[in-house]
Amino acid sequence: MKRAMLIVLFVFIGMTSLAETKEVVHVVKKGDTLWGISGTYLNTPLSWPLLWSRNKEITNPHLIYPGDKVIIRWIGNNVVVKVVPKEKARPVKTIKLSKSPEHMNSVIISPEYSGLxxxxxxxxxxxxxxxxxxxxxxxxxxxxxxxxxxxxxxxxxxxxxxxxxxxxxxxxxxxxxxxxxxxxxxxxxxxxxxxxxxxxxxxxxxxxxxxxxCKDLDIKPLTLAVSRPKLKAMGHIIGIYGETAEIGPLNVVFIDLGKKHGLKDGSLLGIYKAGSLSGPGSGGIQEGKLLVLKVLGESSMALVFESKVPLGRDVLVGDFKP
Incomplete structure (x- = not known):
């Protein structure tokens, strides 16, 4: 998925950080995407563009055109992204964002991940x-x-x-x-x-x-209902998409927990260092957070949406802690 190219701002940011900015207006140019624009302006670009709250009026939140205005407004812990089309015949789109899936009931995943x-x-x-x-x-x-x-x-x-x-x-x-x-x-x-x-x-x-x-493949945004299962056993990371040496935000990983362990698409899980837990619910420091994208019988594909430090494969997967 291509990221946003050079941008045009119609507000003066000056020395103020983006986290303190109340509103930013971006005029769309050829090659821009909502995911890329959000990643450019939002103060946690690794996480914010990935997880979008459900909005039934928006069938394709990725679809924007040159000349459209994307208005990003900070409201408390949430962000509202408003797309004002250049052509008045097209409706105004409003998308609500939250920092993390743990604050949502459902999320829509960025196309670069829903394509897996x-x-x-x-x-x-x-x-x-x-x-x-x-x-x-x-x-x-x-x-x-x-x-x-x-x-x-x-x-x-x-x-x-x-x-x-x-x-x-x-x-x-x-x-x-x-x-x-x-x-x-x-x-x-x-x-x-x-x-x-x-x-x-x-x-x-x-x-x-x-x-x-694959002509019959149904291509659509991946929408997940978020849940927090209680595990009866700890799991392990058995694979990393792209075979990177370390695990961090935006990595897709594979774990040896699946439907038989109580997981569903959209399950939230915690990542723990090996040796810090004696079993599910036994405490320990949560070093990262996972969102399950696709669950099979005995394994799952998951997205790392937060980690405190780079992690290796020698970690455990357990119950999620807010």
């Missing part, structure tokens, strides 16, 4: 990428045309999601799940028998041979 897919079995789709038609290289990106081998009975139209397999989550010789990412959206150009040519209209990462065409 975690499944217990490998997914099967309607086609696979063969090559980039516009260049000799193995990879394709925005504007390129790719050839896709599809099943004869499939007749894809409209936006076509292209999905890449990222990794299998393994621990102790057990495969807990499979991680995929929506890599791009493509539009059909032509078809001959079971060979489809499609142009990439939007991309998060490069498309390569073997990526999957």
């Amino acid at each position: 897919i975690y499944t217990s079995k490998p997914i099967t789709c309607q086609g696979s990428i063969l090559k980039n038609e516009d260049g000799p290289g193995e990879f394709a990106t925005l504007g390129d045309t790719v050839s896709i081998k599809i099943k004869p009975e499939i007749h894809p139209t409209g936006r076509l999601p292209i999905v890449s397999r990222e990794s299998a989550i393994k621990a102790g010789g057990i495969i807990y799940g499979y991680v995929y990412r929506i890599a791009a959206l493509a539009r059909p150009v032509s078809r001959v028998d079971n060979m489809l040519h499609a142009k990439i209209m939007y991309s998060v990462k490069e498309v390569t041979k073997g990526d999957l065409l």
Whole structure:
């Protein structure tokens, strides 16, 4: 997901910190996103852009246009983001934000995280990428045309999601799940028998041979109902998306706790240093906080939305402390 580019301010900030600013007005330019704009102006940019309170009137909070005005207003512990469209025919949008999911009943997750897919079995789709038609290289990106081998009975139209397999989550010789990412959206150009040519209209990462065409994949903002389960057993981190050496805010991790342990999508959990707990509810210093994005039977994918210090894999996952 591209972040906001250079910005235009219509208020004078001077020597005052953004945390003390009551209101900021940003005029949208090409390439801007609400997530990027929020991250630029809000005083905790690592956390604020990720978690959005539910607002049923806003079906796509990411959709803004050049010339629109984004007004960010601080009200107590909350922030209100108001989008005033350049064209009067479009309605004004208001989005309420909170610092952390622990203060909400439900949240909408940023597209860069809702584009991750975690499944217990490998997914099967309607086609696979063969090559980039516009260049000799193995990879394709925005504007390129790719050839896709599809099943004869499939007749894809409209936006076509292209999905890449990222990794299998393994621990102790057990495969807990499979991680995929929506890599791009493509539009059909032509078809001959079971060979489809499609142009990439939007991309998060490069498309390569073997990526999957999943035409029935439902792409929408990830909305989670927040809950605080009481665990009967401690859990462990069994994988980190991107294989970073340390764990901190914005990292996606995988844990060996799932539905059988009482978790649901939207569960809040705490991160503790190994040795600081003798069991669930036994005390100890909470070093970080997790929000479960996707729960499977015996494992889950979760987002680290807060940590006091960089953490290694040798941590425990337990009950959440506010």
